[in-house]
Amino acid sequence: MRGASAPPPESERELLARAQSLAGRTLAELAAELGLAVPPDLRRAKGWVGQLVERALGACAASRPGPDFAALGVELKTLPLDRHGRPCETTFVCNVPMRAVSELSWRDSPLCHKLARVLWVPVEGERQLPVGARHVGAPLLWSPSAEEEAVLAGDWEELAGIIGRGGIESLTARVGRAVQVRPKAAHGGVRRRSLDAEGTSIDALPRGFYLRVSFTEAIVRRSYAAPALRRGDRSTR
DNA sequence: TATTGATCATAT
DNA sequence: ATATGATCAATA
Numbered sequence: 001m002r003g004a005s006a007p008p009p010e011s012e013r014e015l016l017a018r019a020q021s022l023a024g025r026t027l028a029e030l031a032a033e034l035g036l037a038v039p040p041d042l043r044r045a046k047g048w049v050g051q052l053v054e055r056a057l058g059a060c061a062a063s064r065p066g067p068d069f070a071a072l073g074v075e076l077k078t079l080p081l082d083r084h085g086r087p088c089e090t091t092f093v094c095n096v097p098m099r100a101v102s103e104l105s106w107r108d109s110p111l112c113h114k115l116a117r118v119l120w121v122p123v124e125g126e127r128q129l130p131v132g133a134r135h136v137g138a139p140l141l142w143s144p145s146a147e148e149e150a151v152l153a154g155d156w157e158e159l160a161g162i163i164g165r166g167g168i169e170s171l172t173a174r175v176g177r178a179v180q181v182r183p184k185a186a187h188g189g190v191r192r193r194s195l196d197a198e199g200t201s202i203d204a205l206p207r208g209f210y211l212r213v214s215f216t217e218a219i220v221r222r223s224y225a226a227p228a229l230r231r232g233d234r235s236t237r
Numbered sequence: 238t239a240t241t242g243a244t245c246a247t248a249t
Numbered sequence: 250a251t252a253t254g255a256t257c258a259a260t261a
Binding site: 095 | 253
Binding site: 001004042043044045046047051057061062063064090098172173176180182183184185187188205212213 | 239240241242243244245246247248249
C-alpha cells in the first residue's frame with residue numbers, strides 16, 4: 001500500500017481524539033486524503049480497511065511485529081459491523097505459538113498481551129455496501145474487564161492445554177467460549193513445526209487465535225447507548 | 238444463515 | 250519464510 005500516513009499520536013488522549021474525528025467519515029474520504037485507491041471489494045484486499053485506519057491514525061507500519069502504537073502500548077483493531085451493530089466477522093488476535101504454548105501462563109501469553117489495550121474502530125462491513133461508501137463509527141479504547149479477562153484466561157488454559165498436549169490436529173473452532181483457534185495461513189499447503197501428543201515434531205497448518213463475534217459484540221454493545229455506528233448509521237430503523 | 242475452515246495482500 | 254492486516258466462501 002502506498003500513499004501518505006499521519007504522524008504517530010503522543011498519548012492515548014490524542015489517539016482517541018483523532019479516532020473520534022474519523023467517526024462518520026467514509027472510507028473513500030479517508031483514502032482520498034491519504035492518496036490511496038479504494039478497491040472494488042475486499043476479496044483481494046482483505047486487510048485494506050485495517051491498514052487504511054492505521055495510516056489515518058499514525059500507527060506503526062503494518063506487518064511490523066509489536067503493538068500498532070508502540071509508544072502507547074495500544075493495539076488497533078477495526079471491527080466490521082452490520083446494520084444492527086453486530087460484528088460481521090470474528091477478530092484475529094495473534095498466531096498460535098505452536099511449540100511454546102505449553103510453557104506460557106495466561107499472563108505471559110501473546111493473547112493476553114495483545115488484548116491488554118485495544119482501540120476498537122467500528123466500520124460498516126456489510127458486503128453489499130461499496131467499500132468506499134462505508135462509514136467509520138465511534139471508537140472505543142478498551143481493556144478487558146475482570147469478567148472478560150476471566151473468560152479469556154479460561155479459554156487460554158483450555159486451548160493451550162490441548163495444543164500443549166499435542167492435540168492441535170484435533171482442535172476445532174468449536175472449542176472456547178470467547179476465543180477460538182482456526183487456520184491462519186496463505187493457503188492450505190503451508191506447514192509449520194509443531195508437536196504431536198508424543199512430543200514428536202510434526203508439520204502442521206499454522207493457526208491463529210480469534211475472538212468470537214459474541215465476545216466483540218458484547219464489548220461494543222456495552223459501550224454505546226446508541227448504535228455503534230451512530231454518525232455513520234443512516235439506516236431507517 | 239451463522240459458523241468453521243480456507244484464503245488473500247503486503248512488508249520485512 | 251514470517252508477521253502484519255483481516256475477509257471469503259464452503260459447510261452444517
